[in-house]
Amino acid sequence: MGRGEGAPFSPPGSETAVKFDNQGDGLGRYNIFSYQRSGDRYGYVPVGEWAETLSLNSDLIHWPRDTVPPSQCSDPCARNEMKKMQAGEYCCWICTACEPHEYLADEFTCAPCSPGQWPTDDLTSCFDLPEDYIMWEDAWAIGPITIACVGFISTGMVFWVFIRHNNTPLVKASGRELCYILLLGVFMSYAMTFLFLAKPSPTICALRRLGLGTSFAVCYSALLTKTNRIARIFSGVKDGGGATRPRFISPFSQVFICLSLISVQLVTVSVWLLVEVPGTRRFTLLSAGRPSS
Incomplete structure (x- = not known):
């Protein structure tokens, strides 16, 4: 009989039909046994068969701990x-x-x-990831803010006293115009606290770079100009100048000298801003748990 030409037939004296697939091969028939313990002995117990379809008596199968094991090659993977x-x-x-x-x-x-x-x-x-920076309500921010507010109040009170007694001889003799510039520098120094606590941005970074040095430059320029004026006045008296009035001690001259010194700082910072444009960057710091940014 050639391949693919076989037809089902039953051997003499048997009720089982012999069949062939389309390749001419006989279809398999298998008996299924379960290896079990019966009393003190172990042996195979027939529990089913395979003949084109599966016929299985599950009640005859004894599983350890009465648990049916999964029929799979690999277990499901975990969540991660x-x-x-x-x-x-x-x-x-x-x-x-x-x-x-x-x-x-x-x-x-x-x-x-x-x-x-x-x-x-x-x-x-x-x-x-949430951005991590100093917040207004943080303990590290409340302290500097409190000090800055006290500084604003104190500077405002001094400024109000100068305005109230603006034309008195004492205020004029103290260098009224330079005192106002000095108070402005002090006010700017306290205001820088809020810029350094604000959320970083290109504008905030530019104001920090510009304001920090400029606020100190305003204070020191006013103090330097005032000290130089007093030193030259007393130096002229000591040298026997007498009625000779030192040059450049008028209020206009003093303000011009002070602003000239401040302009050096402003020009320097302006060049710095042009050469290195301020900006912000995010840094991710890995920790034992979840990183922060």
């Missing part, structure tokens, strides 16, 4: 694991854990999150 398939296999895989900064793009792929991001709890996507 991906399936790494074996070559030529479709039902068997190796579970590989994803890195802490990776999420499951699909059941076979762990994909890293972008810088500044972290996987969600279910590992289905990533979320942006």
